[in-house]
Amino acid sequence: MCLLPVLGVLILSLAAPVRAGTILVVGDSISAAYGMSTEEGWVRLLEQRLQQLDPTFAVVNMSLSGETTGGGLARLPDALRRHAPDLVIIELGGNDGLRGYPIDRIHANLGQMVTASLESGAEVLLVGMHIPPNYGQRYGDAFHGIFHDLAAEHDVALVPFLLEGVATEDGLMQRDGIHPTAAAQPLLLDNLWTQLEPMIGSHRGGLTVRSSPDSNVSASEG
Secondary structure, three states, X not given: OOHHHHHHHHHHHHHOOOOEEEEEEEEOOOOOOOOOOHHHOHHHHHHHHHHHHOOOEEEEEOOEOOOOHHHHHHHHHHHXXXXXXXXXXXXXXXXXXXXXXXXXXXXXXXXXXXXXXXXXXXXXXXXXXXXXXXXXXXXXXXXXXXXXXXXXXXXXXXXXXXXXXXOOXXXXXXXXXXXXXXXXXXXXXXXXXXXXXXXXXXOOOEOOOOOOOOOOEOOOOO
């Protein structure tokens, strides 16, 4: 009779699913597959690659077209509580830059997002961006410098420019000159993968596919 409790614990342990690693993507239109099917976006391509490589991660995409660092900062705490991610990819700032927001504000918002993610126990991959040259070199350089400064301040991984090899190539940008085409999405994923792959390798677990109620929502603003 004394063995029954032990056997019960063993059975429950075997039946319980192994916890999956979770990647939370906090981005704007570039991560929300603006101008194309969500199936073509780089986030969905990431899910597919993980299924082939090591299907132990859920990917939660809370990216919104038109999202700013202020909006992302406001939504992030709830997402961290709900999804308890192992990795957080922060791809924000582009809309702030296009609106000419103060550099200090963008830096502060992104910094708080990085801090909140780290304090939740997640690793962070920060994704850098450039803005068009018509904003002036001084502002453009200061804007791009935000991502490098934050990566150094918080010791987190950085993709310097998500659109590297894409932004200046014919056929890889939509007519607005801001959003990449469907053909560019595999290149975006490759630009992320160099930093993302070793982070994934350190967090392997079981498979539990989850989705966010507000994932892949698109709005009219870029």
